Structures are given as C-alpha cells and as structure tokens.
Amino acid sequence: MITVKTEEQLERMRVSGKMTGDLLKYLEKIIKPGMSTLDVDKRAYEFIKSLGAEPSFLNYAGYPASTCVSIDDTVVHGIPSDDIIIREGQIVSIDVGVYFNGYHGDAARTFMIGDVGEEKRKLVEVTERCFFNAIEHITEGTPIGDIGYYVQSYAEANGFSVVRALGGHGIGSKMHEDPFIPNFGRKGTGIRLKQGMCIAVEPMINAGVFQVEFLSDGWTVKTKDRRPSAHYENTIAITSSGVEILTL
Numbered sequence: 001m002i003t004v005k006t007e008e009q010l011e012r013m014r015v016s017g018k019m020t021g022d023l024l025k026y027l028e029k030i031i032k033p034g035m036s037t038l039d040v041d042k043r044a045y046e047f048i049k050s051l052g053a054e055p056s057f058l059n060y061a062g063y064p065a066s067t068c069v070s071i072d073d074t075v076v077h078g079i080p081s082d083d084i085i086i087r088e089g090q091i092v093s094i095d096v097g098v099y100f101n102g103y104h105g106d107a108a109r110t111f112m113i114g115d116v117g118e119e120k121r122k123l124v125e126v127t128e129r130c131f132f133n134a135i136e137h138i139t140e141g142t143p144i145g146d147i148g149y150y151v152q153s154y155a156e157a158n159g160f161s162v163v164r165a166l167g168g169h170g171i172g173s174k175m176h177e178d179p180f181i182p183n184f185g186r187k188g189t190g191i192r193l194k195q196g197m198c199i200a201v202e203p204m205i206n207a208g209v210f211q212v213e214f215l216s217d218g219w220t221v222k223t224k225d226r227r228p229s230a231h232y233e234n235t236i237a238i239t240s241s242g243v244e245i246l247t248l
C-alpha cells in the first residue's frame with residue numbers, strides 16, 4: 001500500500017531524516033583506514049542511541065547490524081565484520097536507517113578512502129549525480145518510470161551500468177513501503193507520484209556489468225564481474241513545489 005503523509009507525519013519524517021543525514025556526516029568524519037566495518041557499525045549504533053532513536057536495520061528480517069558497509073565489489077548489504085578492514089584506495093558505501101517517533105529515514109553515501117584512482121572516483125561521482133539527475137525531474141504527477149529513466153540514462157552515458165535486481169522504495173512508518181522504485185526504465189511509465197508520498201531513491205551503479213550475485217550469507221550482494229559498485233541514497237518527500245530531500 002502506498003501511504004500519503006499528512007503535514008504532521010511529514011514533520012516526523014523530517015526529524016528522522018535529519019538524524020539519518022547527520023549520522024552519515026558523522027561517519028564520514030570518523031571513517032579511517034585500519035578501522036573494521038564492525039567499528040563503523042558500533043559508532044553508528046552509539047550515535048543513533050545517543051539521539052534517543054533506534055537503528056532501522058538492526059533485526060530487520062534478521063539483519064544483524066545497524067548499518068550496511070559495502071566495499072568495492074560489494075554492491076549493498078555488506079554485513080559489518082571484525083574481519084573486514086577498511087583500506088586506502090577503497091570505496092566504502094555506508095547505508096543507514098534511523099527510526100524515531102514512529103518514522104524511518106534511510107540514506108547511503110559512498111566514501112572514497114584516500115586516493116582511489118580515476119575509475120572509482122568517477123563511479124562515485126556519477127552515482128551521486130544519477131540521484132540528483134533523477135530528482136531534478138520529479139514533481140507531483142511524475143510517473144515512477146521517469147526516475148529510472150533519468151538514473152539509467154545518466155549512468156549509461158558515462159559508461160556504467162545500473163543494478164536491476166534491487167531498487168528504491170516507499171518509506172514511512174515502515175522502512176520498506178510501496179511503491180518499488182526501479183533505477184532503470186522508460187519515461188512515462190508506472191504510477192504517478194503524489195504530494196505527501198515519501199520514497200527512498202537509491203541508485204546502485206556498477207563499473208562493469210549490471211548483473212549481481214547474492215552471497216550465501218543471505219545478505220551480501222556483489223557484482224558478478226567483481227568490478228566496483230557505488231551506492232547513493234536519500235529519503236525524499238514529494239511536495240507541492242517539487243521535492244524535499246529529508247536526509248541531506
């Protein structure tokens with residue numbers, strides 16, 4: 001079911017969204033080579049708790065952590081681990097969700113650790129621009145297929161490919177609500193966005209082929225060709241004047 005938020009509900013989405021954005025800014029500051037991905041997760045958990053909020057991901061469908069930390073050829077849903085050490089030259093995507101006062105925020109960034117080289121740098125930048133290219137074209141009444149079209153066309157014009165097996169989603173009192181938001185597609189297709197809808201738009205862009213592989217741990221998603229992948233996500237609200245980004 002697609003939910004449309006009242007102004008009061010939207011105000012709560014703004015609060016959990018701001019917490020989510022602030023958490024990512026904090027993690028950007030503290031992430032360093034030599035840290036394990038579990039160290040990152042612990043810092044995120046403490047930050048969320050210090051706000052009086054709850055991590056949306058922890059125990060979601062049995063997920064064991066507060067963050068997903070996905071390095072290089074891991075597309076998304078990397079499970080934080082003591083054994084996975086962040087190194088110079090890697091791109092590290094951190095995906096977080098914050099639940100506060102009945103509503104979720106969901107957002108992700110891909111951070112470059114030191115000098116990552118030309119291809120990864122471009123991949124990270126293009127992935128972020130895919131998001132902004134799409135939301136620049138969103139207003140009330142925009143068909144959902146347009147989001148996919150503007151993500152995909154921007155990614156492919158830059159020589160990259162779009163992950164098809166996963167996508168964005170509606171968000172509110174539940175982290176995953178309808179509708180599903182593909183990152184590929186045709187303009188003019190799909191249901192139309194309405195004022196008061198909140199969605200997470202999250203391009204996952206691969207340097208090589210679009211195909212992915214789901215690992216046997218039940219979560220980790222890697223690129224099929226083991227080339228790098230980047231992820232960028234924000235929770236947004238559709239307003240009368242266009243779009244409000246809640247998790248910057």
Ligand code: MF3
Binds near residue numbers: 056058063068106202
């Ligand atoms: N941001 C991810 C998503 O939109 C988070 C899901 S990870 C999970 O699907 F562990 F919580 F499932």
Ligand code: CO
Binds near residue numbers: 106168169200202233
């Ligand atoms: Co999401």
